[in-house]
Amino acid sequence: MSAPTNGTDWRKAYKGKSWTGPECMDGRLLHVIRVRQGVFEGKSTNIAEAESGGERKDWLLCKTNAACMAAMFGDAIEGWAGNDVAVYFDPTVRFGAEAVGGIRIQGSPQLTRTLEVRVYQQKKKVTYTLRPTDALIATLSGLGLTLAALDAVTPEGTPPPSASTGPRRAKLAEWLTTPSAADRIAAARALTSPTQDSP
Numbered sequence: 001m002s003a004p005t006n007g008t009d010w011r012k013a014y015k016g017k018s019w020t021g022p023e024c025m026d027g028r029l030l031h032v033i034r035v036r037q038g039v040f041e042g043k044s045t046n047i048a049e050a051e052s053g054g055e056r057k058d059w060l061l062c063k064t065n066a067a068c069m070a071a072m073f074g075d076a077i078e079g080w081a082g083n084d085v086a087v088y089f090d091p092t093v094r095f096g097a098e099a100v101g102g103i104r105i106q107g108s109p110q111l112t113r114t115l116e117v118r119v120y121q122q123k124k125k126v127t128y129t130l131r132p133t134d135a136l137i138a139t140l141s142g143l144g145l146t147l148a149a150l151d152a153v154t155p156e157g158t159p160p161p162s163a164s165t166g167p168r169r170a171k172l173a174e175w176l177t178t179p180s181a182a183d184r185i186a187a188a189r190a191l192t193s194p195t196q197d198s199p
Contacts, residue, residue, distance in 0.1 A: 019103065068105040072085075084110060085108050086133040146192060
């Protein structure tokens, strides 16, 4: 089953105790707090505690995603903490014989160049391309906001976020995750929320 081309996918309503594919349908930036090794459903795995949009949950790293993390941040899982990872929903991810969809890694704002990672999936070698990502766009996506909405609520006399480049853009993305950005985020959300006509 593939994601719809328009409208709201029904799967988005069902959030899990850990980050799930449907929560990443529009793209999401996950900030990795810490990583540990543990057991899930009887199998050993790597588990990242990750934060996005004010929520903090576990992210169960399948072998493919763990290989991508290692390619970006090194083989030691301790080095994965503190990094941001841009993820998306891939409807072709399989569980056994069935395509159920799941989280895949797009890249990271910390990357400075494109990487190719080759992993084995069901006895086939698959190549994933990991790219440097725009921290500001990824952060806005995680907050459910658009750049246009953030521009619209930026105080007069302050450069609009869409005009920011380089380090300033990265700093703005970081500021949006702090409590001091709460009022600006609320104002931008009010612009993007659908309004109802009075009866």
